[in-house]
Amino acid sequence: MSQGILAITEQVDGSFKNISFEVISTGKKIAEKTGGPLTAAVMGAGVDAIARQAAEYGADRILVADHEGLKDGLSDACIQAAAQLMAHVDPAVVVIGATSSGKDIAARLSARLNAPLAMDCVDVRVDGDRVVATRPMYGGKVLADVSLSGFPAIVAIRPRAMEAVAAQGAGEVEKVDIRLDGTTLNLVEKHLETGKIELTEADVVVTGGRGMGGDDFTVVEALAKALGAAVGASRSAVDEGWRPVSDQVGQTGKVVAPNLYIACGVSGAIQHLAGMASSRVVVAINKDPEAPIFAKCDFGIVGDLFDVVPAVTAEIEKLKG
Amino acid sequence: MEIAVLLKQVPATESLVEIADDGTAIKTEGINWVMNPYDEMAVEEALQIRDAAGGTVTVFSLGPEKTVEALRTALAMGADTAVRIDTQGTLLDGMATAKVLAGELKKGAFDLIIAGHRAVDDDNFQVGPAVAEFMGIPHISMVIRQEQADGKIRCTRTIDGGTLVLETALPALITTQRGLNEPRYTSLPGIMKAKKKPIDTRALSETGTDPGDPMVETIAMRLPPQRKGGRIIEGDSAADKAAALVRALREETKVI
Incomplete structure (x- = not known):
């Protein structure tokens, strides 16, 4: 069984979102239990320069899918890229942010790989050979511990629930050639409310x-x-x-x-x-x-x-x- | 336009939730079961599209006998037919649910499938996109506006801190977000008519889909730490109370 962890990052306006560091740190925590290594996945167009930042949170490897088709971060392109990056790592656990885009990627990836998914988690731990995640249900009226069987276990973490902890990793940027076939989503317009705090x-x-x-x-x-x-x-x-x-x-x-x-x-x-x-x-x-x-x-x-x-x-x- | 709507019956959001004795589920006694609020929007949107463009609306749900109530509600709103997949006591996780639903949807020829972006019980955000994946069609989540023309659908969806306008080819699956529409109330004539509409019940074992072993199992459930009654801050004036509050926030809880 693989012991590796894949942390899937996300950017906005050419910089990592905070959730990306939370995702890498959560991956690091899990990797310490499984024996690692921790690989960060960076997907986008022209993301080489920022990708090495993943090492500042403990990534042992940094895989970069740099492709024009990923510039808008649309879910179908990202799912294809993530699936291809995953083939390089064969991870036991995949950590991703439960953002609006991360949720889409996580849900489709789990179906594509026939892999268990815990969405919107506020805590993750490794218990024997199982990943156990804590996630709110009923809109937060209840906290549930869910046990994931099957590989890779996909854990989508809620923004702000886990801490981003600086930790030096050895990760160097490795570019991975990816192919995007038949993506069907087209971006017509993007509207971000500037200056508004989410x-x-x-x-x-x-x-x-x-x-x-x-x-x-x-x-x-x-x-x-x-x-x-x-x-x-x-x-x-x-x-x-x-x-x-x-x-x-x-x-x-x-x-x-x-x-x-x-x-x-x-x-x-x-x-x-x-x-x-x-x-x-x-x-x-x-x-x-x-x-x-x-x-x-x-x-x-x-x-x-x-x-x-x-x-x-x-x-x-x-x-x- | 042939439209399918996926719906789930869930505890009303007004419900007080208690943990069952086995510690892995909620107590179901006394719960008022309703159609998932996001699925109501899915039914409403399907009806509006059908009424403008023609076609039929078929609602699908997977669940025990009582799920019929939610399907009847959808029929009373105006859906044409309903399919219930009887789970026969089997507990399915989100992935298995999506597999079975996709299997049934493939038996039809739907141009558009609409689902809620999440059910407000499990909060999984999973079934819609997973169904689309199993069917090999595109999906757009959290849609607040949509229009179709020339075999394409154009949707405005919410993202963190903004919106995207996305376009894709039909057939496609979309999930609803608040703001898409205001679901209609059921009328008495609608309820009477719904009683005569058929509900096609299919046993899980006869669907031909193997849901597989559950991969996600709830092993414990608990209530989050409950707040006790707060400290009421007294004072002679709004200004006094405000000063006392800010002092408490700063000195006791150090949040500002």
Whole structure:
């Protein structure tokens, strides 16, 4: 049986995404148990220069698939490339980020290779000859340990769940010729919201709920700005049309796990609580002292959010001088 | 346009979840089972396409007898026919589910297959893309807008921090994301009509697909650490409370 680990990386705008380092570090942790080696896979166009960064997180080998057809990072091209890189490594475990693109690659790769997959994992360990992954289910209401049998075991890890740890590896960049046949996805347009902090990657999230009373989120946005936070919304706020669906936190929206989560005018429906339960510190601001969110927070302020939130913003700004 | 929709019955998101005595599943007593919310969007989108372009909508689900309720809901919304693959007590993981569904879909001639991007119970994000892989067709995930013309489908999909517009050839599989549509409610006439529509039940053992041994097994399940009631910060004014909060965040929890 192979003992090798393959860590599949991902870039945005010509740089590695943070999740790539989390993926390599997770691979490193597993490789220490299986006896390694750890190979990082880098796929893209013109990615030679950044690829060697993978060694700074402990990669023993760095395989680069450099192909014009990979420049947009489209899933069908990446799946073909990943499958070809894999043939060079024959890994026991494949680690990939559970990003929007990583999830697509992981799901199709598992079907193509008839390999077990654990999606959106928050922890991974090796137990005998099995990989055991911990993953939230029911939108985070439950944590499940799943045991994977078969090879390679594919583990897609949730962004921010694992730590990226610097570790010097011996990896040199090795270019691998790959062939892309019959890719069928065509990119027509790409739209990235510049300057917007992605909810699932944010250290701090400030969420507005039904208590906002309308689409004016100025007070919430001001607090988010002071904290360098992402702005979220409850399902009711989204259903009312006050915020885009991409802002929704909850079981039918995004699951977030920031260090600090501030819920403003959010009552705390079960499906919302599921989406933010893994936050480290939760603050609730609501004028209804009976709101269920107060039973699920660390600190609560009973009061009108339109008075309290600006006051908190002012305190934060005072701190920052 | 021949459209297939894949759907799953799941506990309503309002459900409080408890762990069953064997520690590897949730307690199912008292759970209100509904159609996966993302699958409702899949049914709605299929109906809209059919109503504009003609064709039929067939809904597929794999599960025990009670899955019929979710299929009836889809029929009441307006789907034409339903297929239930009776799992006969076999527990299938995401991959096995995809294999069996792909096997049944191959027996038809569908131009478009629509599924939810995930089921809100297992949160696997796996079955849709895996079905596409087993069928050898392209897929586009997390679609919030789509249009078809000349044998192609063009979709806007969400990605981390933005959107992509992608185009591919039909037949293809797409998965739904919130924002695609607002699923219709079932009407009384719709519910009455649905009672007369057929549900084609196929036993797993007769599908001709070997789902294989499960490769992913849930060995333990637990509730995440629960927060106890929070500390309510008192003060004479909003400013006092805010100052006390920020002090606590800074000095006690060191998050700012």
